[in-house]
Amino acid sequence: MTYSGYLYDLLLIGTLLWLAVRILAEVKLFKAVVLFIAFGLLMALAWVRLAAPDIALAEAAIGAGITGALLLDAVGHMRGRAAPYPTDEPAGDASAVTEMGDGRG
Template structure:
């Protein structure tokens, strides 16, 4: 029981830390990578909340597709490809 509690607190703390770093880090590319990390941690949180359906959706959409969209936008920003 107390191991569960410790894991939940650790997971919540890492969620908040990765969210904070996403907003505060100066490099925008790093911010997007941290956001993808945040999405994967959210997947773990949904699993802990006994919501496997949301965990599946979050892993595929929140971390995968949103990350791809954001990285593509950064590619345009850095001029590596035609907008």
């Protein structure tokens, strides 16, 4: 194990953990899903580091690609906000994705 390889592993793992926290804490679902796609691609790198190229191939195509497409589609349907309840305010359009999940606005 070379020093730079070890550093790379720690960096990769740190990013994975940080992304996981960010995905689950993210208010905007669209952003959370984009972060999740990045997470899937970094997982594919982790599989390569662990000498599992079979899994890396499947993860890159399925984990990041198809799961990401499914999630993006679902978020688009739910208008992309983490506020899960029907509010009395007029529902947002596509721009609702860009605003913070401030239910009082």
